[in-house]
Amino acid sequence: MLEQPRTEGWTRSTWGRVAAMAAAIEVVGLVKRYGSRTALHGLTLGVEAGAITAILGPNGAGKTTLIETCEGFRRQDAGTVRVLGLDPHRQARQLKPRIGVMLQQGGMYPAARPRELLNLLASFYARPLPPELLIRRLGLEEATRTPVRRLSGGQQQRLALAAALIGRPELLFLDEPTTGLDPQARQGTWELIQELRRDGVTVVLTTHYMEEAERLADTVVIVDHGRLVAQGSPQQLVGGAPTSLEFQARPGLELTGLQGRLPDGVLVREASAGRYRVEGTATPEVMAAVAGWCAEQGVLAGEMRVTGRSLEDVFLELTGRGLSR
Amino acid sequence: MREENAAFAPRPGAAPALRRVTAQATMELRLQLRNGEQLLLTMAIPVLLLVFFTVAPVLDLGRDRVDFLLPGVIALAVMSTAFTGQAIATAFDRRHGVLKRLGATPLGRSGLILAKTLAILAVEVLQIAVLLAVAAILGWRPHGSGAAALAFVLLGTAAFSGLGLLMAGLLRAEATLGAANLVYLVLLVLGGVVFPVSLLPTSLRLGVSFLPITALTGGLRAAFQPAAMTSVRDLIQLAAWAAAGIAAASTTFRWE
Numbered sequence: 001m002l003e004q005p006r007t008e009g010w011t012r013s014t015w016g017r018v019a020a021m022a023a024a025i026e027v028v029g030l031v032k033r034y035g036s037r038t039a040l041h042g043l044t045l046g047v048e049a050g051a052i053t054a055i056l057g058p059n060g061a062g063k064t065t066l067i068e069t070c071e072g073f074r075r076q077d078a079g080t081v082r083v084l085g086l087d088p089h090r091q092a093r094q095l096k097p098r099i100g101v102m103l104q105q106g107g108m109y110p111a112a113r114p115r116e117l118l119n120l121l122a123s124f125y126a127r128p129l130p131p132e133l134l135i136r137r138l139g140l141e142e143a144t145r146t147p148v149r150r151l152s153g154g155q156q157q158r159l160a161l162a163a164a165l166i167g168r169p170e171l172l173f174l175d176e177p178t179t180g181l182d183p184q185a186r187q188g189t190w191e192l193i194q195e196l197r198r199d200g201v202t203v204v205l206t207t208h209y210m211e212e213a214e215r216l217a218d219t220v221v222i223v224d225h226g227r228l229v230a231q232g233s234p235q236q237l238v239g240g241a242p243t244s245l246e247f248q249a250r251p252g253l254e255l256t257g258l259q260g261r262l263p264d265g266v267l268v269r270e271a272s273a274g275r276y277r278v279e280g281t282a283t284p285e286v287m288a289a290v291a292g293w294c295a296e297q298g299v300l301a302g303e304m305r306v307t308g309r310s311l312e313d314v315f316l317e318l319t320g321r322g323l324s325r
Numbered sequence: 326m327r328e329e330n331a332a333f334a335p336r337p338g339a340a341p342a343l344r345r346v347t348a349q350a351t352m353e354l355r356l357q358l359r360n361g362e363q364l365l366l367t368m369a370i371p372v373l374l375l376v377f378f379t380v381a382p383v384l385d386l387g388r389d390r391v392d393f394l395l396p397g398v399i400a401l402a403v404m405s406t407a408f409t410g411q412a413i414a415t416a417f418d419r420r421h422g423v424l425k426r427l428g429a430t431p432l433g434r435s436g437l438i439l440a441k442t443l444a445i446l447a448v449e450v451l452q453i454a455v456l457l458a459v460a461a462i463l464g465w466r467p468h469g470s471g472a473a474a475l476a477f478v479l480l481g482t483a484a485f486s487g488l489g490l491l492m493a494g495l496l497r498a499e500a501t502l503g504a505a506n507l508v509y510l511v512l513l514v515l516g517g518v519v520f521p522v523s524l525l526p527t528s529l530r531l532g533v534s535f536l537p538i539t540a541l542t543g544g545l546r547a548a549f550q551p552a553a554m555t556s557v558r559d560l561i562q563l564a565a566w567a568a569a570g571i572a573a574a575s576t577t578f579r580w581e
Contacts, residue, residue, distance in 0.1 A: 071429055073581070093433070097339040101429040106422025111356055123348035124430045126338030133332060167430070170335040199333040 024049040024171050024202040025070055029079035032065050032226075039065040040226040042079065047219075052193060052203045054217035056210070056311075058321055062226040063206040064104060067173055070204070071101055084171060097125065100169035102160045104176050104206075110149035114140055114159050117148065118166055125167035134162035137192060139185070153180045161189065165196075172196065174205040178212060190216055210312045220311065224319040238309045245278040245286060246271075247304040249294070258293045262286060282306045339431035349432055349440035354447050357410065366509070367405045367452060371398040372459055374519055379463045384520045391465045395456065396474075396545035397518040402452040403478055404538055407445050407485035409509040415441070415493035416501035425581040434580065438490075445482060453478070470553030474545055480563040481541040487570025488537070494578035517542040537566040 025047035032040040039062045047053045057063045068074045069081055072088035072095065081088055086095045108117055115131055122128035135141055138158040143151055151159065161177055177193070178186040193216055196203055207213055213220050214234050222230040222237075230237060251273040258268050266280030268290075278290060287306070294301045339345070357363055375398045378384060379391045418424050428434050457465075492508075493501050512518075515525065516538030525533060533539055544559035 073425065073429070096429060096433065097431045098335075098337040099429070101426070103422055103426055107426030108421065109352075109356060109418070109423055110421060111359055112352070116352070116355075120348055120352045121430065124340055124345045124432050126340055127336045129332070137332075163426075165333065167338075168333070168336040170337055196333050199331040199335075201333055201335055 023047060024084060026082045030069065030076050030081060031078035032069060032074060033077050038226060043226065043228050045221060045228055047204055049202050050200060051218035052197050052216050053219045053221060054213040055206045055221045055223055056213050056315065057223035058319060061223045063223055064175055066223065067175055067204065067206055071099065071173055097167065098170050100164035100167060100172040102164040102174045102177055107160060108148045111147050113145050113147055115144040118162060121163050121166045127168055128166050129168055134165060138162045154182060154185050157181055169201065171202045174203065176206055178209065214311050222315060222318055229318045234311055237314050238311055243282045243306055243308050245282040245290060245306050247276050247301040248274055249276060249299045249301050250274060253299065258290065261289045261293055342436065345432045346436050346440045349437060350443035353441055353444035357444060357448055363410050367402060367410055367448060368455065371402045371452065371456060374398055375456060375459055378519050391460055391463045394519060395460045395465055396549045397542050398456055399453055400481065400538060400541040400545055401513060401518045402456060403449060403481045403541065404485050404512060405509060406448045406452065407482045408489040409505045411441065411445060411486060412489035412492045412505040413502050415490060416496065416498040419581060420498040428580055442486060445486065449478065449482065468551040469549040473548035473553055473555045477541060477544040477548060480567055484537045484563050484566035484570055487567055487574050490574035490578060491570055494574055512536060512538040537563060
């Protein structure tokens with residue numbers, strides 16, 4: 001499916017246009033403590049309306065606390081939170097009809113059946129989506145009469161997503177929406193989330209899949225130890241970033257001579273035995289310098305390649321840890 | 326062109342409160358009627374006790390055993406639904422994140438509690454209808470004050486609901502399951518359900534007289550007498566339990 005240019009405001013719904021005028025979420029100086037543990041240390045964040053924002057972070061970084069404070073489940077110890085211009089606590093009654101919530105897990109009666117559950121939720125909203133539409137879109141046709149407790153993990157995830165969508169929300173919170181899905185179902189969920197954005201829904205999701213953030217998000221927010229460490233589009237976060245040149249040769253080369261030929265700010269080191277990394281900006285000149293030096297030394301460099309940074313590299317640099325569980 | 330296809334275009338809004346609450350109450354009712362263990366507790370046990378102790382003269386209950394037993398098993402039915410069933414269901418709803426999730430919808434927390442109460446009242450109507458029918462088959466003839474009996478059923482429901490929610494708020498789901506059943510059994514034996522409190526050892530009697538089940542069985546029995554009376558002491562006692570239980574539950578209740 002072709003991506004629609006997002007600047008074409010007239011293709012979006014009225015709600016989308018209205019929403020696009022303001023920030024969907026404004027969080028300033030958010031502090032949340034659980035007993036003696038501080039989960040969020042004065043976090044400040046803005047979420048653009050009509051966009052997909054992915055909150056990335058290792059386990060325990062504070063992602064769920066952040067999202068659940070915006071949803072109104074937790075009350076902050078300090079700072080202000082405005083969601084669609086409303087206080088999630090004091091104005092909960094006005095806010096609740098306008099948001100859709102998918103919890104990280106649970107939230108459904110184990111003995112209820114999917115259609116029954118969607119009908120129930122539909123009756124809480126003024127203009128709900130037809131449950132049948134969601135059942136079809138989320139591939140739950142086979143499961144409509146199976147009690148929730150007997151659904152597979154993936155079916156439960158998709159049902160929870162359907163439940164979050166049924167009230168036609170302006171703002172959708174998805175806490176790890178594709179965890180436990182098989183690749184095909186994950187792909188389907190991504191397409192659905194992209195369609196939501198096209199239709200004017202603001203989406204905030206947490207994830208620990210780097211690919212999910214890279215593929216879906218207009219804005220990636222990296223959270224670690226309860227602090228915001230970076231925010232930007234995936235391109236901004238990885239772009240303009242130094243790339244590096246890698247090659248393999250016999251271990252233990254004396255690199256002083258090569259270093260002398262490289263421009264300032266470009267460093268060469270032996271990353272592991274026999275694997276060399278030239279870090280800085282890999283220009284054609286750098287590559288020529290490396291190749292020339294290797295020729296002079298009688299070194300046959302193997303697997304010489306330029307590597308760009310991925311979101312994963314950025315994440316690793318910023319947090320000092322990987323994202324995988 | 327996309328406008329027409331924009332299936333997910335936001336159109337938020339809450340349904341009227343009445344529709345939200347009745348939909349939730351209907352769901353609660355369906356789930357209760359689908360739960361076998363719950364039905365055993367709320368339907369089968371009161372009916373079986375009524376039939377067994379009416380037909381088998383194992384206890385000296387006076388001339389008209391069914392007259393003595395009917396108010397007792399109605400009290401038991403109220404306790405089983407408002408206290409035991411509600412405590413267990415609510416504790417597991419919390420464990421499964423249902424209370425949390427529904428709290429994020431326009432239904433809200435007060436709507437959820439209201440819906441649960443309506444579902445409980447609907448189950449009680451069913452229970453009492455069945456018990457009255459069975460009692461009629463066993464020779465019971467309507468007498469007494471329906472209004473007084475209704476007042477006791479409603480107050481008893483309030484008292485046991487408060488206590489059930491208090492327990493569900495304090496204990497984990499499994500602990501609630503065990504404790505609620507234990508309390509049910511103890512109160513069934515002690516509270517004048519199938520035999521009068523006067524048959525208990527003197528040492529127990531004073532303590533038992535303050536229990537909510539004792540006030541409910543006593544009050545219903547007085548109301549069901551041919552010359553119906555409203556037992557003011559029982560009424561006050563139940564009201565006090567209701568006030569205390571609801572107050573305690575509202576401060577200790579946890580939604581997740």
